[in-house]
Amino acid sequence: MNKSPFNTALAGYLFVAPAMIAIVVFFFGPALAAFILSFTDFDIYALADINNLRFVGLKNYSELLANPLFWTALKNTLFFVFVGGPLSMAASLSAAILLTENSVKLKAFIRTIFFAPVVTTLVATAVVFKYLLHTKYGFINFGLSKLGINPIDWLGDPHWAMPAIIVFAVWKNFGYNMVIFIAAIGSIPNDLYEAAKIDGASPWQRFLNVTLPALGPSILLVSIMTMTGYFQLFAEPYVMTQGGPAEQTVTVLYMMYEQGFKWWNLGSASAVAFVLFAMMLVMTLIQGQIAKLQGVK
Amino acid sequence: MEKLKSLFFNLIVWLLVFLVAFPLLWMVTTSFMHSGEAASFPPPLLPKSPTLNAYHELFAGNHIEVYFFNSVILAVCATILSLSFNVMAGYAFAKLRFKGRDAMFNSLLSALIIPAQVGMMPLFLLLKTFGLVNTYAGALVPWIASVFGIFMVRQFSQSIPDEMIEAARVDGANEFQIFTKLIIPNLTPILVTLGLFTFLGSWNDFMWPLIILTDNQSYTLPVALAVLSREHVQDSELMMAGAVITVLPVLLLFLVLQRYYMRGLLAGSVKG
Amino acid sequence: MINRRNTILTMIGAPLFAGCSKVFGNSNAHSGNVINFWGMGREGEVVGQLLPKFLIDNPDIQVKVQQLPWTAAHEKLLTAFAGNTLPDISQIGNSWLPEFVAIGAVDRLDGFLTNSNIKKNDYFEGIWDTNVIDGKLYGIPWYVDTRVLFYRKDTLRAAGFDTVPKDWDGFRNALRKIKANVGKDKYAIILPLNEYEPLFNLALSVDDPILKDNATLGNFDSKGYKETLTYYKSLFDEGLAPLTDASQISNIYDEFARGLFSFYITGPWNIGEFKRRLPEAMQDDWATTPMPIGPCGINYSSAGGSSLVVMKNSNKKPAVWKLIEFLSRPEVQKEFYDLTGDLPAQKSSWAMGKLDTDKYSNAFYEQLQHVKPAPPAPEWERIAQEMRIVTEQMLRGQFDVNGAVLEMNKRADRILEKRRWILKRGAIHE
Numbered sequence: 001m002n003k004s005p006f007n008t009a010l011a012g013y014l015f016v017a018p019a020m021i022a023i024v025v026f027f028f029g030p031a032l033a034a035f036i037l038s039f040t041d042f043d044i045y046a047l048a049d050i051n052n053l054r055f056v057g058l059k060n061y062s063e064l065l066a067n068p069l070f071w072t073a074l075k076n077t078l079f080f081v082f083v084g085g086p087l088s089m090a091a092s093l094s095a096a097i098l099l100t101e102n103s104v105k106l107k108a109f110i111r112t113i114f115f116a117p118v119v120t121t122l123v124a125t126a127v128v129f130k131y132l133l134h135t136k137y138g139f140i141n142f143g144l145s146k147l148g149i150n151p152i153d154w155l156g157d158p159h160w161a162m163p164a165i166i167v168f169a170v171w172k173n174f175g176y177n178m179v180i181f182i183a184a185i186g187s188i189p190n191d192l193y194e195a196a197k198i199d200g201a202s203p204w205q206r207f208l209n210v211t212l213p214a215l216g217p218s219i220l221l222v223s224i225m226t227m228t229g230y231f232q233l234f235a236e237p238y239v240m241t242q243g244g245p246a247e248q249t250v251t252v253l254y255m256m257y258e259q260g261f262k263w264w265n266l267g268s269a270s271a272v273a274f275v276l277f278a279m280m281l282v283m284t285l286i287q288g289q290i291a292k293l294q295g296v297k
Numbered sequence: 298m299e300k301l302k303s304l305f306f307n308l309i310v311w312l313l314v315f316l317v318a319f320p321l322l323w324m325v326t327t328s329f330m331h332s333g334e335a336a337s338f339p340p341p342l343l344p345k346s347p348t349l350n351a352y353h354e355l356f357a358g359n360h361i362e363v364y365f366f367n368s369v370i371l372a373v374c375a376t377i378l379s380l381s382f383n384v385m386a387g388y389a390f391a392k393l394r395f396k397g398r399d400a401m402f403n404s405l406l407s408a409l410i411i412p413a414q415v416g417m418m419p420l421f422l423l424l425k426t427f428g429l430v431n432t433y434a435g436a437l438v439p440w441i442a443s444v445f446g447i448f449m450v451r452q453f454s455q456s457i458p459d460e461m462i463e464a465a466r467v468d469g470a471n472e473f474q475i476f477t478k479l480i481i482p483n484l485t486p487i488l489v490t491l492g493l494f495t496f497l498g499s500w501n502d503f504m505w506p507l508i509i510l511t512d513n514q515s516y517t518l519p520v521a522l523a524v525l526s527r528e529h530v531q532d533s534e535l536m537m538a539g540a541v542i543t544v545l546p547v548l549l550l551f552l553v554l555q556r557y558y559m560r561g562l563l564a565g566s567v568k569g
Numbered sequence: 570m571i572n573r574r575n576t577i578l579t580m581i582g583a584p585l586f587a588g589c590s591k592v593f594g595n596s597n598a599h600s601g602n603v604i605n606f607w608g609m610g611r612e613g614e615v616v617g618q619l620l621p622k623f624l625i626d627n628p629d630i631q632v633k634v635q636q637l638p639w640t641a642a643h644e645k646l647l648t649a650f651a652g653n654t655l656p657d658i659s660q661i662g663n664s665w666l667p668e669f670v671a672i673g674a675v676d677r678l679d680g681f682l683t684n685s686n687i688k689k690n691d692y693f694e695g696i697w698d699t700n701v702i703d704g705k706l707y708g709i710p711w712y713v714d715t716r717v718l719f720y721r722k723d724t725l726r727a728a729g730f731d732t733v734p735k736d737w738d739g740f741r742n743a744l745r746k747i748k749a750n751v752g753k754d755k756y757a758i759i760l761p762l763n764e765y766e767p768l769f770n771l772a773l774s775v776d777d778p779i780l781k782d783n784a785t786l787g788n789f790d791s792k793g794y795k796e797t798l799t800y801y802k803s804l805f806d807e808g809l810a811p812l813t814d815a816s817q818i819s820n821i822y823d824e825f826a827r828g829l830f831s832f833y834i835t836g837p838w839n840i841g842e843f844k845r846r847l848p849e850a851m852q853d854d855w856a857t858t859p860m861p862i863g864p865c866g867i868n869y870s871s872a873g874g875s876s877l878v879v880m881k882n883s884n885k886k887p888a889v890w891k892l893i894e895f896l897s898r899p900e901v902q903k904e905f906y907d908l909t910g911d912l913p914a915q916k917s918s919w920a921m922g923k924l925d926t927d928k929y930s931n932a933f934y935e936q937l938q939h940v941k942p943a944p945p946a947p948e949w950e951r952i953a954q955e956m957r958i959v960t961e962q963m964l965r966g967q968f969d970v971n972g973a974v975l976e977m978n979k980r981a982d983r984i985l986e987k988r989r990w991i992l993k994r995g996a997i998h999e
Contacts, residue, residue, distance in 0.1 A: 011472030012395035019386035019442035020401065026438050027408060030416030030423065037419060044947075045987060047651050048672035052991060063983065068976075098310050103303030112555065113314050116321065119551040119558070121501045123519035124540035127526045128324045131533045137336045139323060156813065158965065171317065176562070183563055232412060235503045239523050244763065244814065246965050247958060253414060261508050262644050263951055264651055266418045273415045281410060421651070430652030511648045513635065528638045531820055 038270035047264060060271035070272070072247050073255045076162055080251065081230045081283075084166040089219070089226055091174035096181030097207070111182070115175035122172065126239040129168045130155065133240075140167075155241050158248040165236045165249060173229075177222045184218035185211065216294065224287045231280050252276045321544070328352070328538035335533040351538035359535075361542060363514060364521040368500055368543075370433060371517060375440035375499035376492045382442040383491060387450025388480055392462060393472070402451075408444050414504065421508060435509045436517075440499055446491050449564055453487040454480070490561035493554050500547050518543040592633045593620045603631045604889055605656035607646075610639040611838065612660055612712075612875065615908040616896075623895045630888050643950055650674045657883035658892060660711060660875045663699040668947030670702050675878040678706045681890045687897050691915045695872045695940040702945065708876030709893055710914035712905065714836050715870040715940050716770045716860065717932045719843065723854045724751065724831040733858045735868075737774075737800055740861040744809045747831050756811045758804060758832035759821075762964070763814035765957035767834040770870050772797040773941045774863025780981065784946035785989045787981030789956070789974040796864055798960070798970050805964050812964060822846035825855075834860070836873070840929045841910030857932035859939075872940035874914065912937075948984045955980040 038060055045052040064070045095114055099107055117125065132138050133154040141151045154164040188211065196206045234257060237249040243258070250258075252272060260269030327335050329347040332354075355361045389395075390402050420438070421430070429435035457480065465475045481488070506517045516524065522539050529535055551558060592603070608616045613636030620632055635656070637645050643665060649655045650672060661669065669675045682689075689697060692710055700708040718733060725733065728746035744757035751757070760767045772779060775793025780786065788794065804810045811830070825833065826847050833839075843855060862868040877893045879886055895901060902913040903921045912933055913919055924930045943949050956977050963973040 007472055008393050009395035011476075012389045012393035012398065015385040015389035015393065015472075015476070016398075016401065019382040019447060020405075022382060022441040023405065023408065023444070026420060026423075026441065027411075027413075027416055030419040031411050033419035033423075034415050034417075041987060043987060044647065044651070044668075044672050045991060048674075052987075054990075067983075095313065098306060098313070101306050103299075103306050104310050105307065110310060110314055112552070113318050116548060116551070117317065119497055119501075119547055120321070120544045121519055121522075121540075121547060123501075123503050123523050124543040125320065125324075127522060127536050127540050128320050130526070131327075131335070131536070132320055132323065137338060137340050137533075139319070139340050142338075142340050171320065179559060179562055228412075232414065235519075235523075238503075238507075239526060242527075244961075246961050246967075256414065257504070257508075260418050261421075261648065264647055266422070270415075270418050273412075273418070277412055277415050280412060284410060425652055428653065431654045509652075511645065511652050511654050513637065513645075524638060524641060527640050 034270040034273055037267055038274050040267045042265070042267040042270075044264040047266075056267070060268045061275070064268065064271055064275065069247060069250065069255065070252075073250045073252045076249060077231060077233060077251045077253075079162055080166065080169070080233050081227050084169050085223070085227045085230045087166060088170045088173050088230075089177055089222060091170050092177035092222070093181055093215075093219075095174060095178045096185060097211070099178070099182055100185045111179070114178060117172045118175040120172075122235050123239055125172060126168065126236050129164075129171075130240045133164050133168075156245055158246040161241050161245055161249045165233075165240060168236060168240070169230070169233075173226070177226060180218055180222055181215065184215050188214045217291075220287060220291050220294075224284055227283060227287075228280050231276060231283075252279075324537045324540050324544070327534055328541045330534045332532065332534055335537075336531065351532075351534040352542075354535055355538050355542065359521075359525065359539075361518075361521070361539060364516050364518045365542065367433075367510075367515060368517045368519075371436055371506075372496045372499040374433065374437055376495045378437060378441050379443060379446055379495040380488060380492055383446030384450050384481070384484065384488065385476070386442065387447045388454045388476065388484070390447065391451040391454035392457065392459070392480075405444050405447065413439065417505070417508060424509065430509060431511045431515055433515075436506050439505055440495060443495075446495070449491060449561065450484065450487060452564060453484060457483055486557065486560070489554065490557040490564075493550065493557055494561050496550065497547050592631060593617050593624060602629050602885065602888060603633050604658060604885055604892060606632055606634045606892075607637055607656045607659040608634055609637050609642045609660055609662075609875070611909050612911065613637060615905075618908060619896065619901055619905060622901075623892060626895075627888070627891060630891070632892065646674075653882070655880045655882055657885050658877060658879055658889045661708065661878050663696070663708065663710070663872070663874055663876045664943035664949060666700060666708055666876065666878070667702055667945045668950065669878070670707050671947040673881060675707050676881045676883075676886065678709065678879065678890075682706060686894055691899075691917050693914065693916065693937050693940070695937070695942070696874055696914060699872050699874075699942040700876050708878045709897055711875045711877050711896065712902075712909070712911035713914050713937060714838075714873035714875070714912065715933060715936050716766060716834050716836055716873070717870065717936050718858050718860060719833045719835055719839060720856060720858065721825070721828070721831040721854055722856050724828065734861070736862040737771075737864070741800070741804070741809070744804065744832065745807065748807070748809050751828060751831075755828055756830045757809040758834075759813075759824075759830040760801070760804065760810045760834070761814050762812065762961045763957070765953045765960070766871065768797070768801050768956070768960060769943075769953060770834060770860060771801060771863065773869035773871060774860065774865055774867060776865045778944065780944040780946055780949075780952070780985075783992065784944045784949075785985050785992060787952070787978035787985070789977040789981065793864065795970055795974055798963075798974060801960070802964065802970060826851050837912045837930065837933050838910050857929050859932050859936040867939055868936070869939050869941050870936050872942045874912075946985065946988060948988060951984050952981045955984070 039055055039057060040046075041054045041056045041059070098104060099111055099114075104110070132140050135141060135151050135153045135156065138154070140154070145151065152160055154160050192210050192214070193206060196210050201209065232253050233251045234253040237243055237251060237254050238257070241249040243250040243254055253276060256269050256272040256276065259265045259272060323342070326343050328351055329349070330341070330344040331346070331348055331350060334341060334344065390398060424430055424435045424438065429438075461479065462475060465479050470478070501519065502517075503519045503523070506520050507523070510516055510520060513521070513524070518539075522536070522543055525539060526536050606616065607613070613634060617634050624630065624632070643662070646655070646659065646661065646665070646669070650669070655674060661675075666675070687709060693713055696710050696713045700706055700710060720733060724747050725743065728743060728750055730743050730746070734740050734743050747757040769779075772794055775797055777788055777791035777793035779788055779794065781788040805812060821833070822842065824830065840857070844852070847855065860868045860870045877896065879889050879893070883889055896905070897915070899913075899915055899918045899921060902915055902918040905911060906913050906918065906922055906924070912924065912930060913922070919925045919934065925934045943953075946952070959968065959973050959976050959980065962968055963970070968976060
C-alpha cells in the first residue's frame with residue numbers, strides 16, 4: 001500500500017512513454033527540424049552530397065514572397081478556405097435543419113446517406129467527380145443542360161476549376177459538420193421554441209432568434225475545424241487537375257509537395273510549410289479571439 | 298398548410314438524398330459497363346449489358362490485389378499500433394498521478410495546431426537514414442501515436458470511478474494487471490471508436506503514402522488509384538471499378554459501426 | 570501467435586516485394602543475382618518479351634522488371650534516389666541524364682565499352698552525344714526519339730497543298746488555309762498546353778540556345794527564342810490551334826480521325842498507334858514529315874529517346890552490363906522495334922528492318938540527321954515545366970511575348986542559382 005504511489009507514478013511514466021517518444025521523434029522533432037531546414041538550401045544536390053548544403057538565412061522566405069506562383073497558390077488556397085469553407089458550413093447547417101424538422105421521415109437513413117461521402121476515400125471520389133465534371137460526357141453538365149445551362153469546361157477553364165473543386169469538397173464534407181449541428185440543435189431546450197411560437201414568431205424568425213444564437217459556439221468550433229482543414233487542400237487538385245489549368249488550382253500545400261517531393265527542394269518546401277502553419281495559426285487565433293469576445297468557451 | 302410544408306420539406310430532402318447518393322451510385326453502375334460505354338452522350342445511367350470486364354482488367358492487368366493487400370496490412374497495423382500506444386497513454390494521463398503529467402499533456406495539445414505536413418520533409422530524411430523509405434514501417438510512422446487518440450481515451454477514462462481502481466490496488470493487483478484486466482474491458486466502446494477512426498484514417502490517407510512509398514508495388518489503393526487515373530484518362534469504367542474497390546470496404550465498415558463513429562466524432566468536436 | 574507476430578514484424582521492416590513487377594528467369598538463380606530493371610510505359614511492358622534468350626545464355630541471372638508510367642517516371646527516379654531505392658539498371662530519358670550524373674546516381678560506362686560488341690559509330694551521332702557528359706560516357710542509347718509532323722493528307726490537299734510547305738511561314742500559311750476550310754469548331758494543329766515539347770522543338774531551329782553561359786542562365790530573351798514564341802503564339806491567336814490540353818481531349822486518335830485537327834507534332838511511337846487506332850478508311854490519309862525549317866535555315870528537332878544506365882549503387886554491374894550488351898544487339902533492337910515501334914538507336918538495325926525507307930519512319934530518319942540535345946543542365950526538366958506554365962499563361966492573356974520571356978528568364982535564373990554556385994566551387998563533374 002505504501003509503495004503504491006511510487007508504483008503508480010512509475011506505471012504512469014511507462015504507460016505514456018511509448019506514445020510520447022513516438023510523438024516527439026516523429027512529430028515534434030521533425031517539425032523543429034523543418035524550421036531549421038527552412039533556412040537552408042537543401043536540395044537534390046545536397047541530398048547527393050551534404051557539402052552542397054548552405055545556410056541561406058531568410059532567402060527561402062524572401063524568394064517565396066517574390067515567386068508569383070506562391071501568390072497564386074495563396075490566392076487559390078484562401079479562395080477555397082473563405083468561399084468553400086462557408087459554403088460547406090452552410091450546406092451542413094441547412095441539412096441539419098432539414099433533418100431536425102419533425103415532418104421529415106426516415107431521418108436515420110437519410111443521415112447515413114448524407115454522411116456516407118465523409119467516410120469514402122477522398123482520392124476515389126475525386127476520381128469519380130473528375131468524370132462527373134467532364135465537359136462532354138459528364139453528368140453534371142448533362143444535368144445543367146436540362147436546366148438550360150450551356151456546358152461548362154469545369155476542370156479545363158481556369159475560372160471554373162476551383163469552383164468545381166469546391167462543389168466536390170462540399171459534397172464530400174458537409175455530412176461531418178451536419179452531425180455536429182444536429183447534435184447541437186437537439187440540445188436546444190424545446191421551451192425556447194414554444195415560447196417563440198407563443199410570441200407569434202414565424203419559422204424564419206425562430207431560426208434567426210432561437211436556433212442561430214444557440215448554435216453560436218458550435219458554428220465557431222466548426223468554422224475553426226473546417227477552415228484549418230481547408231487550408232490543407234492537396235489531394236483534390238492532385239487527382240482532379242494536377243494544379244492546372246494555368247495554375248489555378250495550385251494550393252500552398254500542393255506547392256509544398258511539388259517543391260519538396262517532386263523537385264526535392266526540401267529547404268524551400270519547409271519554408272512553404274511554415275508559411276502555411278503561420279497562416280493557420282493566425283486564423284485559429286483570430287477565431288479564438290472572436291470566441292472570447294462573444295463569451296463562448 | 299402543415300401538410301403542404303411537410304410535403305415541401307420531404308421533397309427537398311429526397312432531392313438532396315438523390316444528389317448526394319448519385320455520384321456513388323453512378324460509380325457503381327459505370328464500373329459494370331463495357332470499356333468506352335460511359336463516354337457517350339447523353340451519359341448512360343445503367344450498363345447496357347452489365348459486365349465484370351473492368352474488374353477483371355483491374356486484377357489481371359493492374360494487380361489491384363497488391364494495392365488492396367498493402368492497404369489492408371497498413372490499416373490493420375495502424376489500428377493495432379494506435380490502440381496500444383494511445384490507450385496506454387490516454388489512460389495514464391487520466392488516472393495515474395505522476396510528476397509533470399499535466400505539463401506533458403498540455404504540450405501534447407499544442408501539437409494540435411501544427412499541421413502534420415510541416416514535419417514531412419525532415420521525417421522523410423530521418424526514415425531514409427534508417428532505410429525505412431518504401432517500407433510498411435515508414436508508412437506507419439505517423440499512425441503510431443496520435444494526440445487526438447490520446448485525448449479521446451483520456452476523456453473516456455475519466456469516467457471510470459477512482460474507487461474501482463483503488464479497490465483493485467488494495468486487492469494487490471499491480472498497475473499492469475489493473476490496466477489489462479480492469480481498464481481495457483471498461484474502455485471497449487472507445488477502443489472500437491478509436492480503432493475505427495484509425496482504420497478509416499489510414500485507409501483513406503493519401504499524402505504520406507504518396508511520399509514514402511516510392512515503388513509502385515508498395516502503393517496503397519488511393520495512391521495507386523491516383524496514379525492509374527493519370528495513366529488511364531479515357532478508361533472511366535476501369536477507374537470506377539477501382540474506386541468501388543477502394544471505397545466499398547470503408548463504407549461497409551462505417552455502416553456496421555456507425556454508432557461508434559458518431560460517438561467519436563461528437564467527442565472529438567466537443568473539445569476539438 | 571508468437572510466430573505470426575514475428576512474421577508481421579518482419580514484413581513491416583522489410584522492403585516490399587509483392588506484386589506488380591514481373592520477375593523473369595530461373596527461380597533457382599542465386600538470389601544475389603536478381604537485376605532490378607525499371608522501364609517506362611510501353612518499353613517497361615514489353616522488355617520481358619526480349620529476355621528469354623538472355624536468360625538461357627545466363628541461367629544464373631534473374632531480371633525483375635518494374636514498369637513506371639511515363640508521367641511519373643522522372644519524379645519516381647528522383648524519389649528513389651532520395652530514398653536509396655534505385656534499381657540496378659534503368660531506362661532513362663536522355664534529357665534527364667545530366668541531372669542524374671550531377672547527383673551521382675548513375676555510373677560511368679567507358680570502362681565497359683572497350684572490348685564490347687557495342688560500337689559507337691553505328692549510333693546516330695547527335696543521340697550518342699547526349700550520353701556523353703564532360704567527355705565521359707554514362708548511358709547507351711536504347712532507342713531514339715525525335716519529333717516530326719503527323720498530318721492528314723486529305724485536309725492538306727483540300728487546302729491546296731500536295732506536300733507540307735518546308736519553312737515556318739509556308740507551314741503557317743498551310744495551317745491558315747486548312748483552318749479556313751474546316752471551320753469554327755475545328756483546328757489546323759494541336760499543340761497541347763500540357764506539353765512543352767512542341768514549343769521546345771520549334772525553338773531548336775533558331776540560332777540562339779535556350780540557356781546560355783554553360784547552361785547557367787536563361788536565354789529566353791534572345792532574338793531567336795522571341796521569334797519562336799511569337800510564331801507559336803500566333804498559331805493560337807489566329808485560332809489555328811485550340812487552347813486546350815491533352816487531358817481535355819478524351820481520345821487524341823478519335824479526334825484526329827474526326828478532323829478536330831490536322832497536324833500533330835509527336836514522336837515515333839505514334840506511328841504504331843496511328844496504324845492501330847485510326848479507322849481503316851483513314852489509313853491512306855495520314856503521313857509524317859520532318860519539322861519545318863526555322864529562321865536558322867535548318868529544321869532541327871530534339872535529340873530524344875531513352876538510354877540504359879547503370880546505377881552507381883548497384884552491386885551487380887557486370888551482370889547489368891551483360892544485359893545492356895544483349896539489349897543493344899542489332900537483332901534485339903530490331904525485335905524491340907517490332908514490339909514497340911520505338912526507333913532503334915543503331916543504324917544497322919534500321920537497315921535490317923528497312924526502316925530508313927519505310928514511308929512513315931523515313932521522316933524520322935531524315936529528321937535524326939538534324940537533332941539537338943536539350944540544354945545540359947540538370948535543372949532542365951524543371952525549367953521546361955516553367956516554360957510551359959508561363960507559355961500557357963501567355964496564351965491565356967496574362968503576358969505578352971516580351972513579358973513571358975522575361976518571366977521565363979526570371980524563373981530559369983532562380984532555378985539555376987545553385988548550379989552557378991556549385992560550378993563556381995568546381996564541385997560538379999561537368
